[in-house]
Amino acid sequence: MNQALPAPTPPGATLEHLRARCATCSMHQLCLPMGLDMADMDRLDRIIGRRRKVARGGTLFRIGAPFGSLYAIRLGHFKTYQLNPDGAEQITGFQMAGELLGMDAISTDRHHCNAIALEDSEVCEIPFASLQQLLVDMPALLRHFHRMMSQEITREQGVMLLLGNMQATQRFAAFIVNLSSRYEARGYSPNSFQLRMSREEIGNYLGLTIESISRLLSKFKKEGLLRVSNREIELLNPARLKAITAGTQTCG
Amino acid sequence: MNQALPAPTPPGATLEHLRARCATCSMHQLCLPMGLDMADMDRLDRIIGRRRKVARGGTLFRIGAPFGSLYAIRLGHFKTYQLNPDGAEQITGFQMAGELLGMDAISTDRHHCNAIALEDSEVCEIPFASLQQLLVDMPALLRHFHRMMSQEITREQGVMLLLGNMQATQRFAAFIVNLSSRYEARGYSPNSFQLRMSREEIGNYLGLTIESISRLLSKFKKEGLLRVSNREIELLNPARLKAITAGTQTCG
DNA sequence: CGTAGTATTGAATGCGGTCAAGGCTGGTGG
DNA sequence: CCACCAGCCTTGACCGCATTCAATACTACG
Numbered sequence: 232m233n234q235a236l237p238a239p240t241p242p243g244a245t246l247e248h249l250r251a252r253c254a255t256c257s258m259h260q261l262c263l264p265m266g267l268d269m270a271d272m273d274r275l276d277r278i279i280g281r282r283r284k285v286a287r288g289g290t291l292f293r294i295g296a297p298f299g300s301l302y303a304i305r306l307g308h309f310k311t312y313q314l315n316p317d318g319a320e321q322i323t324g325f326q327m328a329g330e331l332l333g334m335d336a337i338s339t340d341r342h343h344c345n346a347i348a349l350e351d352s353e354v355c356e357i358p359f360a361s362l363q364q365l366l367v368d369m370p371a372l373l374r375h376f377h378r379m380m381s382q383e384i385t386r387e388q389g390v391m392l393l394l395g396n397m398q399a400t401q402r403f404a405a406f407i408v409n410l411s412s413r414y415e416a417r418g419y420s421p422n423s424f425q426l427r428m429s430r431e432e433i434g435n436y437l438g439l440t441i442e443s444i445s446r447l448l449s450k451f452k453k454e455g456l457l458r459v460s461n462r463e464i465e466l467l468n469p470a471r472l473k474a475i476t477a478g479t480q481t482c483g
Numbered sequence: 484m485n486q487a488l489p490a491p492t493p494p495g496a497t498l499e500h501l502r503a504r505c506a507t508c509s510m511h512q513l514c515l516p517m518g519l520d521m522a523d524m525d526r527l528d529r530i531i532g533r534r535r536k537v538a539r540g541g542t543l544f545r546i547g548a549p550f551g552s553l554y555a556i557r558l559g560h561f562k563t564y565q566l567n568p569d570g571a572e573q574i575t576g577f578q579m580a581g582e583l584l585g586m587d588a589i590s591t592d593r594h595h596c597n598a599i600a601l602e603d604s605e606v607c608e609i610p611f612a613s614l615q616q617l618l619v620d621m622p623a624l625l626r627h628f629h630r631m632m633s634q635e636i637t638r639e640q641g642v643m644l645l646l647g648n649m650q651a652t653q654r655f656a657a658f659i660v661n662l663s664s665r666y667e668a669r670g671y672s673p674n675s676f677q678l679r680m681s682r683e684e685i686g687n688y689l690g691l692t693i694e695s696i697s698r699l700l701s702k703f704k705k706e707g708l709l710r711v712s713n714r715e716i717e718l719l720n721p722a723r724l725k726a727i728t729a730g731t732q733t734c735g
Numbered sequence: 736c737g738t739a740g741t742a743t744t745g746a747a748t749g750c751g752g753t754c755a756a757g758g759c760t761g762g763t764g765g
Numbered sequence: 766c767c768a769c770c771a772g773c774c775t776t777g778a779c780c781g782c783a784t785t786c787a788a789t790a791c792t793a794c795g
């Protein structure tokens with residue numbers, strides 16, 4: 232937990248901030264501080280409550296819990312899900328480093344979904360009251376915050392398209408391609424990565440059953456589109472996967 | 484188009500503003516000016532570019548068009564839809580008076596969906612650049628704007644739940660109940676209203692076919708849940724409809 | 736090595752889609 | 766007034782995709 236030999240601390244920065252500052256975070260070009268100068272980034276750093284660790288399977292927030300903060304993922308992966316009145320889960324998204332959690336809670340001051348870590352993860356807690364004050368002073372931050380909320384709206388519209396209009400094969404291809412591009416944006420290989428979620432979670436998200444996902448994986452494997460080993464995925468023909476996503480015929 | 488006898492114009496207000504101001508708009512308790520005092524409402528009024536009429540079937544904005552303004556619906560109904568790469572439509576929402584259109588465009592400065600009037604409608608054009616300046620000065624407006632964006636996120640999550648988790652009967656019941664509550668919030672009867680959209684549009688939105696919608700309407704009619712005449716709908720057993728929405732068994 | 740959770744595969748079923756025919760409604764024009 | 770037409774809706778019969786049910790295999794972990 233504690234460093235044996237703390238590095239010299241520049242004025243105004245606590246040890247905590249030294250360990251994890253926006254400026255030194257690899258996600259700062261995707262996350263909330265995008266486009267801020269050093270001074271503004273520093274101001275943002277100072278309102279961040281704490282860097283919180285969430286163990287695999289741990290809960291970041293729960294439906295109905297009072298809303299106080301947004302959370303920027305520093306490291307790891309999360310899922311968010313809603314509950315049907317009858318208790319069934321619907322996963323509404325898988326979030327990765329650089330993405331913001333909790334924006335759906337602003338409307339009612341209560342969280343509307345559960346957020347669970349898919350692996351050991353770390354988030355930056357951003358108290359919303361403090362953020363609001365900062366937004367007034369920092370037009371660039373205001374603008375980017377609005378972009379991030381808007382992006383979430385757009386993302387969800389894409390899922391609606393997927394769930395409302397696409398066949399199983401198309402949905403699954405779109406899912407893989409989406410993950411691929413997000414890893415690419417983060418500097419990882421777009422063609423080789425690990426699924427952080429179970430088959431069941433993928434199926435739930437895509438409105439399909441676990442068996443369907445399993446069959447689709449086998450099918451794509453057989454067609455030479457993917458190499459699959461447990462949760463390790465390799466895209467052997469990304470262009471073709473994109474074509475399937477786009478609705479081009481899946482056979483041949 | 485023009486009034487024969489213009490009323491006396493108070494200082495700072497144009498004729499246009501006189502005819503349609505936030506303060507006198509029946510939607511101001513739901514719309515962007517919610518909770519503003521008269522002075523602030525007036526400032527908001529002054530940035531509103533114009534009140535624009537859109538005829539039934541007319542386009543408010545198109546996918547790819549540059550984003551300049553948000554639109555508050557003053558009167559009428561709209562649908563928004565996305566396009567599959569293969570050209571298929573997916574309706575992502577039906578919007579009514581007091582709701583805000585165009586928030587998905589903030590992220591990329593381009594619209595991500597088409598917005599079409601379902602009947603002769605009127606919107607208030609809110610130039611986004613001007614709105615941003617106002618947000619800095621008016622904390623209440625900033626807060627409510629964030630609430631409205633957040634609400635849109637929450638709404639879409641609800642649709643994801645519907646599309647990903649519910650059966651046809653449940654989806655359709657949820658759709659009717661949702662409309663009902665929105666009309667109620669606007670002071671209209673929750674149990675008797677007109678559908679502004681075709682069966683085909685309902686089906687598209689719910690991820691079902693027009694035939695399924697027709698069959699579901701007949702089924703609900705037969706079960707004494709609805710009275711239906713063309714697009715006129717009467718809810719005869721709202722409680723039961725809500726129960727179906729909640730996943731309670733649909734038979735018996 | 737045993738167990739629990741997770742994933743794969745096969746066979747049968749059923750919900751909602753597809754295809755097809757016909758009805759209703761509202762508008763237009765003879 | 767009625768005839769006609771186009772768009773929208775309803776209903777029926779059949780079909781197919783994804784689910785359900787069931788059995789088995791794999792993997793991680795003690």
